Amino acid sequence: MIKISRIILLTFAIGLFLLSIMHGLSALKIRKAIKQINNYEDSNISDSDSLMIQKIAFIIEGKYPKESLENKSFRYADFKKAMLFEWQANMTSFFFNRIELKKEKVIMTFIGYYNKEKIRKKLSLSVDSVNQCTIINFE
Amino acid sequence: MNFMNKTDFFKKLPYLMAIIPFLYLCLLIISGFYSQPIPEDFGIASLSIKAGVLNAAIHRYYSFDGRYTTNFLHGLTPLVWGSVQYYFFASWFFILSFISGWYYFLKSIYKNEISKRKVLIFSIIFSGTFYAATPHITVWMYQAAGTIVYGLSGAVFLWLTGGIIRLLNTDSQKKQILLLIQSIILIIFIIGLNELIMVFLNLALGCLLVFQIIFKYYRSRIIDVLILLIVCISCSIFVITAPGIGQDVGMDFNATFNFLNIISALKKSATYSIIYLSNWIIITPITFFIFYLVHVLIFRTLSLKTLIFAPIIAIFFTFIILTVCNLTYVIPFNETVTFENFPYRTFSTGLLFYMILHILAILIIERIEFKIKWLNHKIYIKKTKYLILSIIVFSIFFFSFDNVKLTINDWRYGSVVSFSKDMDERYRKIEAAKKNHQKSLIIKVINNRRSYVTDGVDLNCTEDGKAWLRAYQNYFNINIILDCDQVSDSTTIN
Numbered sequence: 001m002i003k004i005s006r007i008i009l010l011t012f013a014i015g016l017f018l019l020s021i022m023h024g025l026s027a028l029k030i031r032k033a034i035k036q037i038n039n040y041e042d043s044n045i046s047d048s049d050s051l052m053i054q055k056i057a058f059i060i061e062g063k064y065p066k067e068s069l070e071n072k073s074f075r076y077a078d079f080k081k082a083m084l085f086e087w088q089a090n091m092t093s094f095f096f097n098r099i100e101l102k103k104e105k106v107i108m109t110f111i112g113y114y115n116k117e118k119i120r121k122k123l124s125l126s127v128d129s130v131n132q133c134t135i136i137n138f139e
Numbered sequence: 140m141n142f143m144n145k146t147d148f149f150k151k152l153p154y155l156m157a158i159i160p161f162l163y164l165c166l167l168i169i170s171g172f173y174s175q176p177i178p179e180d181f182g183i184a185s186l187s188i189k190a191g192v193l194n195a196a197i198h199r200y201y202s203f204d205g206r207y208t209t210n211f212l213h214g215l216t217p218l219v220w221g222s223v224q225y226y227f228f229a230s231w232f233f234i235l236s237f238i239s240g241w242y243y244f245l246k247s248i249y250k251n252e253i254s255k256r257k258v259l260i261f262s263i264i265f266s267g268t269f270y271a272a273t274p275h276i277t278v279w280m281y282q283a284a285g286t287i288v289y290g291l292s293g294a295v296f297l298w299l300t301g302g303i304i305r306l307l308n309t310d311s312q313k314k315q316i317l318l319l320i321q322s323i324i325l326i327i328f329i330i331g332l333n334e335l336i337m338v339f340l341n342l343a344l345g346c347l348l349v350f351q352i353i354f355k356y357y358r359s360r361i362i363d364v365l366i367l368l369i370v371c372i373s374c375s376i377f378v379i380t381a382p383g384i385g386q387d388v389g390m391d392f393n394a395t396f397n398f399l400n401i402i403s404a405l406k407k408s409a410t411y412s413i414i415y416l417s418n419w420i421i422i423t424p425i426t427f428f429i430f431y432l433v434h435v436l437i438f439r440t441l442s443l444k445t446l447i448f449a450p451i452i453a454i455f456f457t458f459i460i461l462t463v464c465n466l467t468y469v470i471p472f473n474e475t476v477t478f479e480n481f482p483y484r485t486f487s488t489g490l491l492f493y494m495i496l497h498i499l500a501i502l503i504i505e506r507i508e509f510k511i512k513w514l515n516h517k518i519y520i521k522k523t524k525y526l527i528l529s530i531i532v533f534s535i536f537f538f539s540f541d542n543v544k545l546t547i548n549d550w551r552y553g554s555v556v557s558f559s560k561d562m563d564e565r566y567r568k569i570e571a572a573k574k575n576h577q578k579s580l581i582i583k584v585i586n587n588r589r590s591y592v593t594d595g596v597d598l599n600c601t602e603d604g605k606a607w608l609r610a611y612q613n614y615f616n617i618n619i620i621l622d623c624d625q626v627s628d629s630t631t632i633n
Contacts, residue, residue, distance in 0.1 A: 002312040006362055009319060013369035020376035027380035 149523055152530065153260045153436050159534040160267025164234070166546055167270060167280065171230030173559035174281040178598060180218055180226075182610030183284055187214035189613075205381030208331030209287050216283045218614070223566050229283040233290040237279070238266045240297030244495070247301035248502060250308075253437055261433055265494065268429050271540035272419050273490055275483035289484055292332035293491050299325040299340075300495060303367070307357050319363050323370050330374035335488045337375050338464045344368040404466055412461040415486040420454060420493070425536040430497050432529055435520050438505075444514040445504045452504070453497035461489045561585045569615050579618040 176184075187195040192214030199210040217225035241262035249258065270276055278285035279293065299322060306318040330337045348364050351357055357364075420426055427450055435441055465485055509515050520526055537543060549555045565582055572580040584599055598607055600623035611619050 002316060005316045006319075006366075009316075009323065009366050010362065010369075013323075013366045013373070016373040017369050017376075020373040020380075024376045024380040 149439075149526075152523070152526055153257055153264075153433075155527070156432060156436065156530045156533060157260045157263050157267075159537045160264045160271075163267045163271060163537070163543060163546070164238075164263060166550070168231060168234055170546065170549070170555055171234060171280060172227045173555050174227055174230045175559060175562040176218055176223060176226050177282055177284070178607030178610040179284045180216065180282065180610075181614035182607070183213045184216060184218035185610065185613035187219045192219070200381050205378035206288065206331055206333070207377065207381075208328055209333075210331075212287045212291070213284065218283070223563075226283070229286070230280050233280045233286045233294070234266075236294040237269075237290060237297075238262050240294035240301075241265045244297040244301040244304075247304045248498065249437065257437075264429065264433065268426065268537075269490065269494060271537060271543050272423060272426055273487045273542065274415065274419065275487045276542045278484050279487060285484070288333050289487060292329055292336050293488065295325060295329045295332065296336055296491065297495070299329055306363060307360055315360075315363065319366065322367055326367060326370050327374055330371065330378060333488065334378060334467060335464045335485060337371075337378060338467060339460055339492060340371050341368075341375060342460065342463065344371055401466075405462065408465040409458075409462045411465060412458050412489075415489065416454060416458060416461070416493075419486075419490060420450075423536075423540060425533060425539070426494075428529075428533055428536065430501055432526075432533060434501055434505075435526065440517045440519050442505060442514070443516050443518070444507075444509050445501050447514070449497060449500040449504050452500045453493055456496050457489060457493040460492050461486070464489070558585065569611075569617060569619070573615065573617055577617070579620060581620045581622045583622045 183195075186199075189195075192211065195214055196207070196210040199213070200207055204210070217228055239262075242258055245261050245265070246255070246258045253261075270279065273279055275289075278288070279290040280286055302318055302322045302325060306315060306322060309315055309318065326340065330340070344364060344367055348361070348368055351361050351364060430449070431441060431446065434445075538547075562585065565585070568582070569580060582598070598605070598611070598621055600621065605621055608619055608621055
C-alpha cells in the first residue's frame with residue numbers, strides 16, 4: 001500500500017512535469033507571438049497573428065452583443081465563451097484550439113497594453129470599441 | 140515562603156527571554172488593527188470584484204506575472220469580500236500564521252526534546268526577533284498585496300521546511316506518505332507565491348538529492364526527495380514561463396543573455412548581498428546572540444566548534460543563496476521590478492533563510508566530532524546568573540533594532556492612530572459622496588504618514604502618487620480628484 005502510494009505520487013509528479021513542459025512550450029510560442037505583434041510592421045505580420053486580430057475585431061465589432069458592452073458586463077468569461085464558439089466552428093484540432101485559447105488571452109493583454117492606437121487604426125476599429133476592450137484588463 | 144530550586148528557575152528562563160519580543164509582537168498586533176490598505180490593494184481588489192476571483196487570477200497570470208497562488212489569493216482579501224473596515228483581519232492573519240510557522244518548524248527540529256509550551260515561547264522569540272530585524276517590515280504584515288508574496292510565503296516556507304525535516308526523520312511509513320503529500324501540496328502552493336523561495340527550494344532540494352546519492356544519507360528517502368524536486372521544478376516552469384512575465388514593464392528577456400552581462404549581474408548581486416548581510420548581521424549582533432541563548436536554554440551546553448563555525452556557515456550559505464536568488468532580479472528575467480525598486484523586500488526573505496540556516500547549522504555541527512580536540516570542548520553553563528545577565532543584555536539590545544524604535548516612536552507621537560483616523564475619514568467621505576450620487580470628489584493628501592505601518596505607495600502629488608488614483612476610482616466607482624494645494628482632511632464638491 002505504501003509502495004503504491006509512492007508510485008502514485010511519483011506518477012503525479014512526472015505528469016505535472018510533462019504538463020509544465022507542454023505549458024512552457026506553448027507559453028514560449030505565445031511570447032514569440034507577443035514579441036512579433038508588439039514589434040510588427042504591416043509587411044511582416046504573420047498570417048496567424050493577423051487571423052487572431054481579425055477575430056478579435058470580429059467579436060468586438062460584430063458578434064458580441066452591444067448592450068453588454070454598454071452596461072460594462074463585458075467580462076473575461078464571456079469573452080472566452082465567444083472566442084471558443086468561433087474556434088469550435090472553424091477549427092477541428094483540439095491541440096490547436098488549446099494553443100489558440102492561450103493566444104486569445106495574450107491578444108487581450110496585447111490590446112490592453114501595447115500599440116492600442118496602432119491596432120485600432122489597422123483594423124479600422126472605433127475608439128470606443130477598443131477602449132471597451134480594455135475593461136477586461138485593469139480599467 | 141517557598142523559593143524555587145535552581146532547576147525550576149532554569150526552566151523559567153525562556154519565559155524571561157520572551158518578555159520583550161512578546162511585548163513587541165503585541166505592539167505589532169495592536170498596530171495591525173490600525174493598518175490601512177494602500178492604493179495597490181484597491182486596484183487588485185477592484186479587478187477581482189469586477190471580473191471574478193478566478194478570472195482575475197487567470198488574467199494576471201496571462202498579463203502580469205507568474206505567481207499563480209498570489210494572483211488567486213489577491214481575490215480573497217477583506218477588500219474583495221468585506222470592506223475597508225475588515226482590512227486589519229489580514230494583518231492579524233499574517234502575523235499569527237508566521238508565529239504558527241515558527242512553531243511547526245521548531246517543533247520539527249527539536250522533536251520531543253522540549254515541551255510544546257516552550258516551543259511556543261521560542262516561536263514568539265524568533266518571530267519577534269525576525270520582525271524586529273527585517274529590513275522591510277511592512278510587506279511582512281501590513282500590506283495585503285505585498286504580504287501575500289512575502290509574509291505568507293515566509294510562514295508557509297517554515298511549515299514546508301518543518302514538514303520536510305519530519306519526513307526525513309520519521310520511521311513510520313504511514314506518516315511518511317502523509318508528510319510527503321503535505322510537502323507536495325505546500326510546494327505547489329508556495330512556488331506560486333514568491334520566486335525567491337522558488338529558486339531557493341530548487342537549490343535546496345537539488346543539493347539534498349545529490350547529498351543523498353553521494354554520501355548515502357537518508358538513502359531510503361531518495362524517491363521522496365526526487366518526487367518533491369520534480370514537483371518543485373514543474374511548478375517553477377509554470378511560474379517562469381507565464382506569458383505575463385515582463386509584459387507590464389516591457390522587459391525583453393532575451394536581450395541580455397550573454398556571458399559578460401551575466402558576470403556583471405552576478406557581481407552586482409553579490410555586492411548587494413554583502414551590503415545587506417552586513418547590515419543585519421554585523422551591526423546587530425543580537426541575531427547571533429539569540430540562537431546560542433535558545434540552544435543553551437534547551438541543552439544547557441554549547442560547543443566551541445558551534446560558536447565558531449555555525450555563524451560562518453550560515454552567513455556563507457545565505458550569501459550564496461542571496462546572490463543566486465538576486466541574480467534573477469538583476470538580469471531582465473524577472474516578472475516585477477522588485478529588486479530595483481524595493482531591494483529590502485528581497486533581503487527580508489534572505490533574513491528568514493539566514494535564521495533557518497543558522498538554527499540548522501547549530502544542530503548539525505553539535506553532532507559532528509571534529510578531529511581537533513579543543514574544538515569539541517563543551518561549555519557547560521553552570522551558573523544561572525550568567526544566563527540571566529545574557530537575557531537582560533539580549534532584551535536591552537532588542538531595542539537597538541530600527542523597527543522596534545520606529546514602532547515605539549509611532550505610538551509615542553500618536554501617528555498610528557491619527558493616520559488611521561484620517562484614512563477612515565477619507566473612506567467615509569467617499570461613501571457619503573457615493574450615496575449622494577455625486578459625480579466627483581476631491582480628496583486631500585494625508586501628510587501624517589506613519590513611518591512603518593503604511594510604508595507603501597499612497598496617494599500623493601507626484602506623478603506616481605497620482606497614478607494610484609485610478610485604483611481608488613475603480614474600487615469606489617467614483618471620480619476622485621487629488622487636491623495638491625492643501626494637505627490633511629478632505630472636502631467634497633459636486
